[in-house]
Amino acid sequence: MVKRYLSLCTFDEARHRLYTSFEAPCRTETVPITGSLGRVIAAPLYAKYSVPEVNLAAMDGIAVKSRDTIGASDQSPVTIRDYARVNTGNVIPDAFDAVIMIEDTWEDGEAFQIRKAAAPWQHVRPAGEDIRKDRLVLPKGHVVRAFDIGALATYGIGELTVTTANVGIIPTGSELVPLGERPKPGQVVESNTIMAQVLFESMGAHCMRLPIVRDDPGLIENALKTAAQENDLVVISAGSSAGTRDYTAGAIAAVGELLFHGVAVKPGKPMMLGKIKGTPVIGLPGYPLAAQTVLREFAVPLLEHWDLAPVPKFPVRVKLSTPLGSDLGFDEFVPVSVGRIGSQFWGITRSRGAFVQMATVRSNGYTHIPAEIEGYEAGHELDVYLTTDPANIERTLIFSGAIDPILEELGNIAHDQGLFIHTGSAGNTGALLSLERNACHAAPMSLPAFSSLRECSFIRPFLDSLDLVFVNVASQEQGIAASREISLDALDEVCWINSRRDSPARILFDSLLASHGISPTRIRGYNNEAATPGAIAAAIKAGQADAGICSKALAVSHGLRFTPVSQEHYELVMRRTMLADPRIVTLISLVKSPEFKAHLDRSGAYDTSLTGQIRRISPGSGNTLPVEL
């Protein structure tokens, strides 16, 4: 039986039902102040006593009655017999209202002579100066900060009542293995409920995470009943789609009430909301990014609505580096990496595949596209919510272009220098358009030999309009990867998988065909374009094609035969003005560093003879010019 969503609840309607269908549990707990950082105060806190409780000396000297000192001057010193000797912090006896510093007194037997009148309260910390007994220290709802805790201690408050909630978390799915167990092919480590637990605990909740329940309606019903009985909120992961083994919706309906199944949110569509004896049940989709959306946009807000510690949001206004499409009628959430170029924040968007967790890992923010929006042009300005300390944006470089594993390693070394590199995947043309918009710091591109750059139709117009520089990262042999011996004279007898139109591999293949006088129309699979070089190698390995163009490193790592044809250069392409950015200066010094070169050499796949060279092409003459930093 294939089940279908009856109808999708809108994002706003889903939020509204979430907030209005349940009573807040108003659960609190008492914690010592040392364990209260980031918690939300559940009842206002009042000072147990005044601080200071009595008048204290703020200097070493003598405590006096200020009225006794009136008229004292160099001409007519006054002798003070009624005084108390005090050091800083000492209690001032009630009769006195001022302190004269010891260096402004002259001992005169048992008495002291002074030559200047003391103003009332001079050098006195009056009782209650910091706070008076029973006055409010912190209101209900305040999120405790480190320095608040010092004040609480000072005012005699050793523990406090903070908000909390008990959350039961149920992982379901026969394909799941628990963390620590090596998944077999087709199995997955259960991770949604781990994310949920970490997130909820950071808000002050207590989590009860059940063992993995396999796809069995009875077992799921039992788990739901147990979790709902002992908790204020139940979150159940997966089994929420409309597949044959998706039992969760039915199980919720069997032991309680299913309020809705399916929201017009991407990723996150299979979300469910249920109620078991008054307890809310949120059903997470199984795909991790969909689960993240439901956790962040529904479960976290519900706990915030119940006064648990909010998860901070840092909105920034960001322009889009590239166009961003969106499905009308769906609220979409898209991972974004934000960087600053000049005074403008730019964002590169990432894969929205609901299973590509690396899209979240590699981004530093996300954006929300409302349901009524069909998409945005490049350059459109929108709000991005940062998932990193906003200060990190100043240390972030955003790249748009071809992602090579060595870029990640460069990023790793750069991270040591406090630089964050975020790369959005784009073809060569997309990357160049991004450079034209000044919407990325640099474009990593795989390019043919430098001497033939001006012959590349995709780059020529940009060479003339932009003053570009090329920083060589590494070079690689490019050639034919194949599952069997291929003769260069019989290229048309082979089933090929082709490369993207603006890639150097495609250019290489086309020139190879031309040099052998073979028309592309005679090539089987010529129109079959793989998205990435890695996909080419994988397709050949899996037998879906016989041959394709990729790097030697990829061919070798997939156990394929390799026939070298040409050199491919992996270059960071950027506007020449970018060389003045200190972050780029740091980056280039890292590209040139022995550490990075050693890493390239170790991998065995790269030629480092040009690594770190910076060149440009004179727009006028077309000459290649070296660039000095």
Next chain:
Amino acid sequence: MVKRYLSLCTFDEARHRLYTSFEAPCRTETVPITGSLGRVIAAPLYAKYSVPEVNLAAMDGIAVKSRDTIGASDQSPVTIRDYARVNTGNVIPDAFDAVIMIEDTWEDGEAFQIRKAAAPWQHVRPAGEDIRKDRLVLPKGHVVRAFDIGALATYGIGELTVTTANVGIIPTGSELVPLGERPKPGQVVESNTIMAQVLFESMGAHCMRLPIVRDDPGLIENALKTAAQENDLVVISAGSSAGTRDYTAGAIAAVGELLFHGVAVKPGKPMMLGKIKGTPVIGLPGYPLAAQTVLREFAVPLLEHWDLAPVPKFPVRVKLSTPLGSDLGFDEFVPVSVGRIGSQFWGITRSRGAFVQMATVRSNGYTHIPAEIEGYEAGHELDVYLTTDPANIERTLIFSGAIDPILEELGNIAHDQGLFIHTGSAGNTGALLSLERNACHAAPMSLPAFSSLRECSFIRPFLDSLDLVFVNVASQEQGIAASREISLDALDEVCWINSRRDSPARILFDSLLASHGISPTRIRGYNNEAATPGAIAAAIKAGQADAGICSKALAVSHGLRFTPVSQEHYELVMRRTMLADPRIVTLISLVKSPEFKAHLDRSGAYDTSLTGQIRRISPGSGNTLPVEL
């Protein structure tokens, strides 16, 4: 023996010596991923296997070879005999490269008929789509986020190595009692090392907090030796001033090396830096705000320099509501409360008394005034570092004026509605100037009867230039508080303590004297102005004066006799345009609420007959007009 600082180290020099005088300990520890939120990764993390490890079906249907499907159409269906039945998430056998959804197939005995060709890789999640084995997941230095943890679990990473440091923390001072013990007058609860511990632990450090050491050089030396031996950093609190019982500098010098004592930083001047067998020792001043500065500006940055988790900083550009003075030659740190008025952020600064911890508690940020600055005019724009979630600023109201305890209670009720009220203390004139600048949302002021407002010289000019409204919070009886019976006919036989020049109490006193035909010059103590009404009551109670003007509530709470003279009105004064701000609408509804009135009534000190009334004075006619929201 009075010791003096030999010379003060500048802020920059102190930071430089802190960063350069010690080797980073590079201490790490391994934690399970569930305990890694907010920690800093100490070594790059790589995927243990590809995810997915093999090609998986993304739909329920049949896995096929795409090349077998070429040419299928409604006119010429193709029969597929070589296939595998798959559900979403199932492994696709190596031979197949596409999935056809079950609804697009027609069963034909053992075979399936299809009417549309399958594109290669359609409905397939290719192996390594999310990540490939051994590819970088997260670089060294990354601060772990909740959703990173899900990805780590998915990629088979169950634990990770994160940065840490061991910090020994020593509280010293004979006047200190530990948290939980009720301090006697002159004693203080030890709180500096509690703040330090909470702060350091939030960065991932392990803290060893020693018991309180009393002011004894030998005991302090022993504690330093123990702490330095077992830790990467030692923080010792207090005993750092130049007083007779300040042994810390000497103790550091005795068991190690004192690098400097005294920095040109306020608060925080008595800071020390020492070194014991290579281990840094930071000496905190005893006063809490000075200790906070040294913790935040020196200890935290050192741990950040050692790659522990950074304490987030949220800078905002803020205009100053009031002028801010600063000592030339000192880097000053001042607590600030920030609110937004229109599109402009405004900041009200707070007490810089180094013992007034409430200044930090009541603020939502702080600013740093460099040493070369003598101060700023009102309206000057500077950076404020927020100590709260930046989103809270939108929910913050800043007031400038007279602080009454009931304002705190109003703030407490407001907090329940998600409103934060921050009040800077200002006299009536200062408060009115702030309103004129549009630099606060409202000014809480104690005012005489409404009918005589136009007679108040301090308010008259503003009534004509600003369109002000007055929201009554409560009224109070104002009169003579005295330690003994006072005859209204013999006011000049009494020793008085007077009120501030622009306060209603002062106006009341002056009119009282005038009505009895007594010249102020005949009044003993007339020029003796107390800073606050509370200080007046306290001074009389302590016998430093016989009488003064204050509210009945203050007189009663100090056990003084009280002779009522007039009514004083506590009003929220604001520009009329402010009534359109939804936060002000909420606030006024709270002032009018039965809950707030009940609170006022319970305290017994307030007259609530006018509470919630909104009035204004016609600038032309001077008539009193009611204002409707």
